[in-house]
Amino acid sequence: MVPELCWASCCVKLVRYCMYMWLPMYLYQALNYTKVQAGYLSTVFEIGGVLGTAMLGVFVKRFLQGRAIYGVTLALFGSTLFMALFQYTGHMGLTVNALFMFMAGACNCGVDPYLTGSIPAEIGERENAQAAASGLVNGFGGLGPIIEGPIVGWIADAYGWTGPFYLMVGMSLLGSVTMLRASRIDQSIKQAQFMGTITSETA
16 A cells, blocks of 8 residues: 555645645735735635644544544545635635635645554554655655646646646545555455454364
8 A cells, every 4th residue: 555655645745735835826816815815815724734634533533433544535535626616616705715725725734644654654564664654655745845846837837827726636636546546455455354364263
C-alpha cells in the first residue's frame, strides 16, 4: 500500500498548497472580492483544515471502528466533491463560498495525520520499518508543493481561473482512487490473515 499512500499524499499536498498560494488571488480577481475580503475569506479553508483533523478522528473512531484507510478514502472523495461545488457556486456569494471552502479544507487537510503518520506506521510495523514507511510517504508527498507553483501558474495563464480548479478536482479524485485501491489491498491482507489464523487453529 505504500505506493498508493505516496501518490495520495502528493495529490493532497498539491491541492492544499494550491489553495494556500492561489486562493486569495482567485477570490480577488475572479470573484471580485476586495483585497481585505479575499484575505480574510481565504483563511476559511485553513480553519476547515484545523477542525477537519479532529472531525475525521471522531468519525473514524465512532462510525468506522478505527478503519482509518477507509475514512481517508471517504474524506478525499468529499474533498473532490466540495472543491467542485466551490468552483461551480462561486457566483453565489460569500456564505456559499465560505461553506464549501470550509468543507473542502476539512476533507483535504483532515487526512494528513493519517496519510503521513498513523497508516504508514501501521504498515511499517509489519516489516519493522515504521519510520521508513512514514518518511517515504511524507517525503514523496512533498513533490506536490514543488510542482504546484509552475503548473498552476501555467494553467491559469493558458486557461483562466477555471483551469486550476479542474486540476485540483482531478488531483483530489486521483488521490481518492489511489486510497480506494489501498483500502482494497488492506482488506485483502486482513482477509488472508484471518483465513491463515483459522487454518492454524484448525490444524
